[in-house]
Amino acid sequence: MSDRDRGFAEYFAAKSDAMRGTAYLLCGDWHRAEDLVQTSFIKLYRAWNRIGEPGRLDAYTRQILVNTFLDETRRGFFRREQVTAEPADWAVEHTGPEDRLVLLRALARVPARQRTALVLRYWEDLSLEETAQAMKCSTGTVKSQTSRGLTALRALVPAPTAFC
């Protein structure tokens, strides 16, 4: 195994679960999330030798993931594919299945860029600047997208749930 492959494999083992969590919140389906992560890591592998500083890897990978998600959303892929979004393949419902579903369903109806801003800000805990970099937009746009996303979520999520 080459150094590149070894480094890539180690990085994948360390980060793929976290990236998949982010992808899941973006698209609302574990299968699709795995597709997104796999596509993103394939793109990362291509650029592996060009990424000089190891510290940039996370930001770079996240940016690929976000771009891949937004690209596919623009093509209407997710909208159609959500038809099979709940095949109950993973019937593990330990905590608050109802709330989880309510949130995911509401989140899926928030426009993709607003959803991305919410996930990056409140799941990945990125700063405004980092979010702007990942989404390739200004910090002002991140602020407005986040605010609109929250407003949309509040309108979509009924009041008597666990997170209200």
Next chain:
Amino acid sequence: MNEHDLRDAFRTAVTTAPPSMNGVAVLDAARRADRKRKATFAGLGAAGAVVAITAGAVLLPGLGGTDTNTVAIGAPSRTTTTSPPTESSRPTVRPDGTTPSPRDGRAEELLDLLAESMPPGFVGRKKLHRAKLFQQQGDLESWRYTATVVTGTTTALDIVVHTAGNGLSEKPCAEGDQSALVCEPLTVDGKRVWISTYSQHVSEPVPRLTASHRHADGTIVSISQSGDGEPPFTKQTLAELVVSPKFVLR
């Protein structure tokens, strides 16, 4: 709901994460994609070089001798130089692994089968096909093939095939699952098909209907129909389609 609540809700949402992804499969896919890309670039480069040489030979007749020989020289040069780039620019059969995966071919085959399965009066436009390693236990691999066709402007048909060894539940609505899915069994030729729809109380942007069936070898075939347009299939015809052995892939 404030930002803190949203963070909590996100954390709860991802607690149902499935087992970790197979890193070996992803590395393998990345290597394959990289080799394929390099081969494509190499092919394009070779084709460009040949075009340049051919153009040079045509545009600079002095290189080939006298003007009267131009046509005679131009013809063989085209014959001898065009065949290598044609091969290298389409690296479909290469022993070093640069070929598209056979699994991709099967996903494409699935797309063709779905498009050909439209009832009379409907034309299925091919949109997407994908193959992905779903699960691996020792030497036993289960693959997930997906394909999408659209009819009209708003109706989409999605097929998902999990090959044998997938370990999935036959019933799309798991026991105790409080999702909006409603499942009902239907029998087609003595085979049980699960029809799932979304219950009325959850507002869905588009109506959807899914039929799924576990074949004798464990392969699960699931076909969904969604959209606001005229649906090509009824519950019964969708159920009949899903039990068809033609969708059982390896």
